[in-house]
Amino acid sequence: MLKIILVVLLAFFVQYVFKTLLMFDIHKRTYNHRPGQCRKIEGPVHGSEDITIVDEKNLAFITSGLVYLNDDPSHATWKGEIFVYDLTSKTFKADSIPILNLKYPESFHPHGISHWIMNDGTIRLFVVVHSKDFKHSIVILDFDENKKQLNHVNTLVNEKFVRPNDIVATGENSFLVSNDGGAQTILGNAIEMFTGFYKGGLVYYDGTETKYLLENTVANGIILSRDRKTLFVSHINQETIGVFDWNQKKVAIKKISEIETLTGCDNFFVDKEDNLWSGCHPVLKDAVGHLGDYTNPSLFSQSQVLRFKFSSDLKSAEMVEVFSDDGRFTSASAIAATFDNGKQLLIGTVFRDLTHCYIDVPLDF
Amino acid sequence: MGSQSSFLHFMHRFVFWVLFAMISCFILRVLIVLDLNKRIYNHTPGPCRVLTEKFKGTSGLAFVESQKRVYITLGYGKAHNLTTNTGIAFYNTNRTDGRNQQEIYDLIEMTINWNGNDYQNTFIPTGIDSFSSSNGRVLLYVVNSHPDHQCIHFFQVDNTKLNHRKSICDSSFTSLQDVSVVGPDRIFFTNMAAFGRGWAQVVEFALQTGQGVIYYYDGSKLSIAASSVNAPTGLGYDSKRRILYVGSLIRESLFAYKVEKDMSLEVMYEMMLLTSPIGLFVESKSGDVWIAAHPVLHEAAWHYTHLDRKKFIHQVKF
Numbered sequence: 269m270l271k272i273i274l275v276v277l278l279a280f281f282v283q284y285v286f287k288t289l290l291m292f293d294i295h296k297r298t299y300n301h302r303p304g305q306c307r308k309i310e311g312p313v314h315g316s317e318d319i320t321i322v323d324e325k326n327l328a329f330i331t332s333g334l335v336y337l338n339d340d341p342s343h344a345t346w347k348g349e350i351f352v353y354d355l356t357s358k359t360f361k362a363d364s365i366p367i368l369n370l371k372y373p374e375s376f377h378p379h380g381i382s383h384w385i386m387n388d389g390t391i392r393l394f395v396v397v398h399s400k401d402f403k404h405s406i407v408i409l410d411f412d413e414n415k416k417q418l419n420h421v422n423t424l425v426n427e428k429f430v431r432p433n434d435i436v437a438t439g440e441n442s443f444l445v446s447n448d449g450g451a452q453t454i455l456g457n458a459i460e461m462f463t464g465f466y467k468g469g470l471v472y473y474d475g476t477e478t479k480y481l482l483e484n485t486v487a488n489g490i491i492l493s494r495d496r497k498t499l500f501v502s503h504i505n506q507e508t509i510g511v512f513d514w515n516q517k518k519v520a521i522k523k524i525s526e527i528e529t530l531t532g533c534d535n536f537f538v539d540k541e542d543n544l545w546s547g548c549h550p551v552l553k554d555a556v557g558h559l560g561d562y563t564n565p566s567l568f569s570q571s572q573v574l575r576f577k578f579s580s581d582l583k584s585a586e587m588v589e590v591f592s593d594d595g596r597f598t599s600a601s602a603i604a605a606t607f608d609n610g611k612q613l614l615i616g617t618v619f620r621d622l623t624h625c626y627i628d629v630p631l632d633f
Numbered sequence: 634m635g636s637q638s639s640f641l642h643f644m645h646r647f648v649f650w651v652l653f654a655m656i657s658c659f660i661l662r663v664l665i666v667l668d669l670n671k672r673i674y675n676h677t678p679g680p681c682r683v684l685t686e687k688f689k690g691t692s693g694l695a696f697v698e699s700q701k702r703v704y705i706t707l708g709y710g711k712a713h714n715l716t717t718n719t720g721i722a723f724y725n726t727n728r729t730d731g732r733n734q735q736e737i738y739d740l741i742e743m744t745i746n747w748n749g750n751d752y753q754n755t756f757i758p759t760g761i762d763s764f765s766s767s768n769g770r771v772l773l774y775v776v777n778s779h780p781d782h783q784c785i786h787f788f789q790v791d792n793t794k795l796n797h798r799k800s801i802c803d804s805s806f807t808s809l810q811d812v813s814v815v816g817p818d819r820i821f822f823t824n825m826a827a828f829g830r831g832w833a834q835v836v837e838f839a840l841q842t843g844q845g846v847i848y849y850y851d852g853s854k855l856s857i858a859a860s861s862v863n864a865p866t867g868l869g870y871d872s873k874r875r876i877l878y879v880g881s882l883i884r885e886s887l888f889a890y891k892v893e894k895d896m897s898l899e900v901m902y903e904m905m906l907l908t909s910p911i912g913l914f915v916e917s918k919s920g921d922v923w924i925a926a927h928p929v930l931h932e933a934a935w936h937y938t939h940l941d942r943k944k945f946i947h948q949v950k951f
Contacts, residue, residue: 278653282657282661284665285661285832286661289661289665289770290665290669290670293670294665295665295668295670295671295907296670296671296907297906299908301676301678464835528672529672530670530671530672572674573673573768586675587674588674588675588676589674589675589676590676627679629676629678629679630679630680631676633641633675633677633681
């Protein structure tokens with residue numbers, strides 16, 4: 269009997285080791301290719317983790333200066349910033365926008381970002397923010413177009429913002445926020461990853477109260493479709509994308525499908541044709557190495573931009589790889605956003621700079 | 634007596650655990666080689682089109698710069714029991730001769746003069762390479778992949794006709810793959826495995842023992858240039874640098890061999906591609922290597938056994 273148990277345990281251990289090796293993509297590499305000419309956008313150097321594009325104004329807002337699972341606050345020597353990039357200009361230069369009336373400006377390290385156009389046309393930004401000692405909040409800012417500055421509106425702290433990663437605005441004061449896990453330290457995060465017992469999820473804030481929509485999972489990037497009826501959630505550690513029906517009136521989600529990507533997709537963008545774009549981490553072992561020691565300039569990890577064209581029932585998607593890099597040019601892509609009718613592309617990275625590419629190749633076959 | 638039996642007991646357990654570890658490693662290596670955690674994401678370098686669907690298999694290409702032609706072997710699927718014609722065609726890369734849009738993408742099928750040899754019924758061409766002499770003569774070297782007639786056929790090009798010159802066949806040729814020319818009638822070619830097909834070949838690949846061979850033929854004599862190579866497939870020769878590139882299907886790598894003056898091969902390096910190379914092309918001027926590969930091996934294996942279904946392809950340039 270003991271021998272049988274031992275053999276079963278051994279078999280379980282062997283399959284666990286194998287699955288872990290596959291999870292870390294030990295047998296994968298990238299092969300560089302670009303859709304056209306690419307270059308760096310001057311401006312963000314300490315990350316360009318998330319981008320929100322305001323079509324009405326042809327502006328892209330980019331978060332920079334992420335602090336993540338920071339065990340030692342004194343290591344976070346860089347500034348958290350929000351950059352704005354004029355999509356109609358050809359300067360390839362993004363400007364850092366001053367943020368006024370923040371209570372603790374030195375603790376402003378932005379992560380995910382989303383926007384909402386107010387009734388009076390003001391652009392309102394919703395930003396996931398971490399402090400140097402990795403405390404979390406959602407900061408709401410209004411963009412003053414004339415003065416090119418951001419005015420602080422509100423800072424929200426809530427026990428359900430366990431480890432917020434991304435955010436989607438659903439109204440002037442409401443939003444969805446994703447928690448990409450529960451651990452607050454590198455060791456705790458490693459335990460979550462290796463055991464598979466994730467404590468992240470999805471939370472809805474209606475302006476006064478929060479509500480869990482998903483629990484005990486990994487929810488990294490999130491975004492709504494253009495008609496705001498479909499929610500896409502990146503389950504980055506499982507290398508899948510969850511597709512949900514979103515009913516804002518009932519504050520309810522219903523799962524439609526789960527798309528296997530076999531790559532770690534981070535944040536999302538939805539283009540005018542309702543294609544889903546994502547910056548992905550195709551080789552997890554290298555991403556972990558780079559992201560675990562992001563201040564080390566000699567470390568980098570692969571980048572991959574995917575475009576997903578969904579079937580009408582949202583149960584399957586055709587995937588096109590628009591950009592792929594071994595990390596030497598673009599390291600650890602986190603977001604990809606297109607503009608100019610799909611002819612230009614911005615690629616944000618977790619801890620490095622921002623890449624711009626022209627798209628000169630057909631993406632529909 | 635007691636210590637002897639406890640020693641035997643210890644050895645018994647030790648051997649068990651070593652065997653267990655070896656078998657586990659072996660199984661894991663096989664599963665990893667099958668690319669279970671991989672998939673392909675479509676992209677093309679520009680607009681693409683299918684040139685022909687008439688033949689089941691277009692597995693070999695050879696570019697002849699002097700003629701601006703790409704010679705293509707047709708009908709490899711017949712080696713895997715698909716019903717198809719076989720042959721050789723060429724694609725004219727010269728697009729400035731005033732042809733219309735349709736003609737630009739036409740393949741010209743060549744007629745083959747076998748010069749009395751009875752090879753027509755067993756002709757299933759796959760790997761191909763060419764040699765252009767200074768007087769304009771173009772010679773083609775074609776791997777024949779018929780299960781019962783593994784040979785290298787030598788042809789001379791006569792406009793749209795091929796004249797068969799000779800063949801080299803040997804009982805040790807079990808799974809010929811590709812050929813690379815290093816001079817007039819001097820060729821390297823690969824034999825991928827000891828077993829030609831079926832479960833025996835599958836087991837051979839799973840064991841990853843390396844029973845493949847690189848042969849060298851100097852115009853009259855056949856010799857083994859490299860033995861115990863793990864599933865060698867495509868070949869490409871950089872004549873300027875005298876480097877022979879050889880793809881390894883199972884190791885998912887590219888070997889670079891220095892070709893010495895006596896045509897012996899010395900391993901320079903192995904580049905891990907993490908995709909299974911099948912066909913190689915070396916640009917003569919730059920020395921860049923283009924590789925056609927099977928990026929997800931379990932899907933490729935499925936396709937080879939279910940030939941009516943499509944599979945992923947991958948092209949890498951370095």
